[in-house]
Amino acid sequence: MKAWIDYVLQFGNLDKPSLELVISSANEVSLHKDEYFSAAGRVPRQVGFIVEGVIRGYYYDNKGEEITRCFISENSLVVDYVNFEANTSSSEYLQACTDCKLIAFSRQNWEELSQTVVGWDNIKNKMVQICMYQKSRKGPVISQNATTRYMEFMENYPSLINRIPLAYIASYLGVTQQSLSRIRRGIR
Structure with missing residues (x-):
């Protein structure tokens, strides 16, 4: 309280x-x-x-x-x-x-x-x-490439990355879960 x-x-x-x-x-x-x-x-x-x-x-x-x-x-x-x-x-x-x-x-x-x-x-x-x-708050700008959208998500919601299912993040970003997995691998 x-x-x-x-x-x-x-x-x-x-x-x-x-x-x-x-x-x-x-x-x-x-x-x-x-x-x-x-x-x-x-x-x-x-x-x-x-x-x-x-x-x-x-x-x-x-x-x-x-x-x-x-x-x-x-x-x-x-x-x-x-x-x-x-x-x-x-x-x-x-x-x-x-x-x-x-x-x-x-x-x-x-x-x-x-x-x-x-x-x-x-x-x-x-x-x-x-x-x-x-x-x-506007979701990611779909005209941006998916990697840029994900990077902005990480910047705007740093505490959520490991707390919520990837399927929800993918839905928010407007990409498939497989695409999100590829993007995440490419960033590491």
Whole structure:
């Protein structure tokens, strides 16, 4: 819970009773590798903060191929916020790449904090902006060659290289797993 409180306090100050209310509104949640935090076709029902682990955002293209759009790791919010706010079905999946520990808020608890904690909306808005930015970060530029895309991935996500399956990295880069293996061998 300390990591969550430290994260929140980066965006504004809360007095002790307000902090206690934020803490009491949250639940600790564990996701096993491959479990879903939220799924396409369903309305997102919770906002999470990743204490430990990695979650990926992905969708299926019009050919039915799985496309990894982003990776979200420790000390970050995880939510399909646009659909969460609009109470509409999501078109993407948020799936654990590793076992994960999260601090999670139900829709009701998340909304009640806005009504009861002075300054929460300002803090929440800043956290959500960062979350939206992280999820919308453009994937690799397909016009670049695959090696360049992989090198940029290693630069942008150095802590993920050995933590997540190569199939997810390949999907993110827009290459086959075999091509990614060749690229990795060529870099060593």
